[in-house]
Amino acid sequence: MSLETQATELRAELAALKSEVELLKNERDVARVLSQYVYVHDEAFSPTSRKSEVLDQQFEDFFTEDGVCDA
Numbered sequence: 490m491s492l493e494t495q496a497t498e499l500r501a502e503l504a505a506l507k508s509e510v511e512l513l514k515n516e517r518d519v520a521r522v523l524s525q526y527v528y529v530h531d532e533a534f535s536p537t538s539r540k541s542e543v544l545d546q547q548f549e550d551f552f553t554e555d556g557v558c559d560a
Contacts, residue, residue, distance in 0.1 A: 526551055 529547045 529544070529551065532541075532544050532547075
């Protein structure tokens, strides 16, 4: 196998690995947002803190005006 062929294969493998790393970073970011959402949701709807304006606002901040998660 020539060096040029090896270099081409290694470049292709590197590109594939870079895209996998980017995908994993995106998945990590989504998991972080979901974790924050669950925490804020649980705090906002906890029986001991249901009347907290701050927690209500934190929960509402996760959504846009049309109800889509905006985190």
